Amino acid sequence: MSVNSTIVNTVLGPVPADDLGVVSVHEALLSVLPGAEYAFDVTVDRAGIFETLAEKLRDFRAHGGGTVVDSTGMFHGRDVRLYEALSRATGVHIVASTGQGPEELLGGYFLTPQTNPPSPWPAEKFADLFEREVTEGMVVPRVERRGPAGLITTAVTRAGMTATDESLLRGAARAALATGTALSFRYGRDAVTELDVVLDEKVPADRVAVGGLDRRDAVAAGAPADVVDRGAHVVLDHVGTEDDEHLTDAERAALVAGLVRAGHAGRVLLSAGATGVAEGHPANGVAYSHVLTAFVPLLTAQGVGEDDVRRILRTNPRDLLAVR
Template sequence: MSVKSTTVNTVLGPVPAGDLGVVSVHEALLSVFPGAEHAFDVTIDRAEIFETLAAKLKDFRAHGGGTIVDSTGMFHGRDVRLYESLSRTTGVHIVASTGQGPEELLGGYFLTPQTDPPTPWPAEKFAGLFTAEVTEGMVVPRVERRGPAGLVATAVSAGGMTATDESLLRGAARTALNTGVALSVRHGSDAVHDLGIALDEKLPAGRVVVAGLDRADAVAAGAPAEIARRGAYVALDHVGVDDGTHIGDAERAALAAELVRAGFRDRILLSGNATGVAKGHTGNDLPYSYVLTIFVPLLEAQGLSEADTRRILVGNPRDLLSVR
């Protein structure tokens, strides 16, 4: 069912939700491993980065794409002014995110504030940090604030939720509840448990997307269907990745079809977790157009109709990203 709200927060400001077109919900544009921007052997040439990203976004648009969501959060290379220029140049809507996580990727400031003994930031402090990025604009460090974040994204440690992870998730959920943007949580060892933490903050399940549900362990545990049954969105967001940790595309397409047949068509989201430009780490050099060019035919081979795929690629992300 479509939501009543008509706008989505993009880096160029609110746009009508109906203008998004095909949306790739979990991607990275410029991804910088925290600290790499200070490394002597890492070059960050913004003109070169712009040209690389512009080419990839134009390819996405040429194959029918309309909107890219950069779901990397605050301190992993997000460059709002660069994204504004890219959106104007390519015609692709860009939704940027606030949020942080998991604990291992936080800077020390967020791990050991001035308390004795050091304690994790409380959820309300993370909520204040993230909420300001939605209501006042995303921070360009030490310079200014720009456009509003369109998503709050966090992640739980793969080995299981830590105390800091829980503070992050609760703070992110409070931000979503207070601002009307959606919450994306990349689950740790137990996706259903992690969703439960967000729901404990009184955030409606329909405002949550659980990321990484094409991980092999999550699929084996039946998490995708259970997450959908609880009313949250199921992100199969490593399309094109077959690394042993995640299921391959054939199994991924079969899983999507199974969810559709079970009545969960309105809960499925697709993405490639592609990295446009990676610095300080090895990115996933997959075209943003991969879902459209390679994966959609696999869905069709599983019996999904054009209406099914359009709902998954257009309607579901539109409803998720619409500010309520």
């Protein structure tokens, strides 16, 4: 089956992959630090959250955006009913994700379940959890299941991959393989070693996206080139964030241009990593439209042609998200 005839799972149901338009692959809509919703000083105003997110999504659409992928996974504020309403109101396709991680953000249930002796969940249990969110629908706690997840995502501990992180990666990989859904992970310390764990589960490399590769330490280690050499997607997912930890946008544009010149335009993905509304932690204040309004002109100035820009913003994410 060709990619052009496949579908992508959005919160409003399957849509033809070609209908996605410009896609931001690593964003956050409502991002809640696990447990923050129960804090005495946090009030989750769903009506207010809706209005804030709707305004930001309409801005994204007004500048040519078509699809936002909420890549936060489970238990980080994902609100499928809210996302359904937002998609209907704004006309922006929303792809929600399943997955968890890194270890430090897992609830105790997943670290010390009722086994004798207590032990973290093995990969096969994470795989079953994530697979069911694709095949049976995403869980709305204590109520029901809604639409299928359109992406499987996880993250690795920044100090280095733990045993639980490896179980999460392997579980996510097995769920991706079983459902035909793409896998995205934000690397921790060693992007190539972590990618090799996923590939060891026999997931095709072109179904994998590695995020965080616009961090300075990733670039210094040569990780973007190593990841594309293995056939996976490089995700520069902090476009618009300029600090000591990340490249500037000008440096990102130069990195993208270098990858394009090396023949890797088909393996580059871009996103702002924007946080629409945050509870329990600060939002980053970057607009979903930033890639379109501020970054694309930098790519053009670096000599990246219109066809390659279209490939990076439209074709690459379409091919990644299409269910195979």
